[in-house]
Amino acid sequence: MNILHIISSPRGEASNSIKLGNAIISKLQQQYPDAKVVVKDLTHNPFPHLEEVHLNAFFTPAENHTEEHKAAIRHSNEAIQQIVEADILVIGAPMYNFGISSVLKAWIDHIARAGVTFRYTANGPEGLLKNKKAYIAVATGGVYEGDLRSIDFVTPYLKHVLGFIGITDVVFNKAEGFAMSALQATALEKGISNIVL
Ligand SMILES: Cc1cc2nc3c(=O)[nH]c(=O)nc-3n(C[C@H](O)[C@H](O)[C@H](O)COP(=O)(O)O)c2cc1C
Numbered sequence: 001m002n003i004l005h006i007i008s009s010p011r012g013e014a015s016n017s018i019k020l021g022n023a024i025i026s027k028l029q030q031q032y033p034d035a036k037v038v039v040k041d042l043t044h045n046p047f048p049h050l051e052e053v054h055l056n057a058f059f060t061p062a063e064n065h066t067e068e069h070k071a072a073i074r075h076s077n078e079a080i081q082q083i084v085e086a087d088i089l090v091i092g093a094p095m096y097n098f099g100i101s102s103v104l105k106a107w108i109d110h111i112a113r114a115g116v117t118f119r120y121t122a123n124g125p126e127g128l129l130k131n132k133k134a135y136i137a138v139a140t141g142g143v144y145e146g147d148l149r150s151i152d153f154v155t156p157y158l159k160h161v162l163g164f165i166g167i168t169d170v171v172f173n174k175a176e177g178f179a180m181s182a183l184q185a186t187a188l189e190k191g192i193s194n195i196v197l
Contacts, residue, residue, distance in 0.1 A: 001032040004086035008104035009094045009139070010043040016139035016188055017092035020175045023192040024090050024135045031197070040082060047075060047106040058113055076110040080117060088133050089167070091158070095140040099153040108161055117165040127166025134162055134170045135197070141179025171196055 003025060009015035029035050048054070057069035058076070065073070083089065093100050100108075111117055118127050136158055144152035155172055162170050175191025177183030183190075 001028075001035040001088065002086045003028060003035050003037045003088045003090060004082055005037060005039045006089060006091040006104070006107070007039065007041040007043065008092055008101045008107070010103075011094075015092070015094070016175050016178055016191075017094045017137050019188055020139060020173060020191050020195075021090045021092040021135075021137035024137055024173060024195055024197070027195055027197055028088065028090075028135075035088075038082065038086070040079075042103040042107050046103045047079070047110045049106060050109050054110070076113065079107060079111050080113065083111060083117075083129055083132070086132065088135065090135045090137060092137045093139070093154050093158060095138065095152070095154050098151050100157065112161065112165055125164060127164055127168070129166035132167050132169070134167050136170060136172045138172060138174045138176075139178065139191075140174065140176045143176045143180065143183070 005021055005025060007015075007018055007021070009017045012018070025037060029037075051072075053068060053072040054076070057065065057073040060069055091104070093104060096102070099105075114120070117129050118125055120126075136155075138154055140152075140154075142148065144155075159170050159172075162168075173191065173195050175188050177187040180187075
């Protein structure tokens with residue numbers, strides 16, 4: 001059992017999404033004591049915004065790649081390989097401005113590749129990263145329930161984009177209310193005790 005922990009908060013030991021992700025991994029390790037955990041911290045050497053050279057490399061067949069294409073696509077290939085080797089992904093997702101952090105979005109832009117992680121068929125798009133499970137560790141300042149659910153763009157976006165590349169078994173675990181005085185003291189503890197595997 002290989003677990004890939006994707007970190008996208010720059011707050012290190014203070015990060016709620018990292019703590020929640022680590023708690024999910026501890027629970028998984030109780031189920032799979034031999035599980036190997038690989039940590040990918042996207043805040044260290046973040047993936048760049050997609051530039052023209054990346055797009056050219058993505059859409060040029062590998063046999064025609066120039067040295068410049070090869071250099072531009074290397075990190076994308078490595079990131080996809082890391083996912084291929086994982087059985088379970090644990091993705092830490094702090095909410096920033098109602099969506100995911102830009103480092104997480106940049107990683108997604110480098111792993112969603114036509115012909116590699118998804119393809120278009122006569123029946124529509126097909127995700128190619130099959131037989132994986134993802135746990136999302138979401139940390140938010142507010143609580144997105146009731147009417148406010150519609151302004152949480154973390155949950156629906158990650159569910160959709162992971163499904164698009166084939167990862168359809170996605171479980172969201174949330175720690176909420178870190179910006180709310182009545183909730184912040186217990187938000188992490190509550191999020192951890194509510195973890196669903
Ligand atoms: C730049 C920034 C933007 C944020 N935007 C939101 C937001 O739109 N909604 C919200 O509920 N919380 C927001 N927060 C609060 C974070 O989601 C909260 O602090 C969470 O714990 C961050 O995860 P982390 O502790 O793993 O870094 C924001 C925090 C920062 C630093």
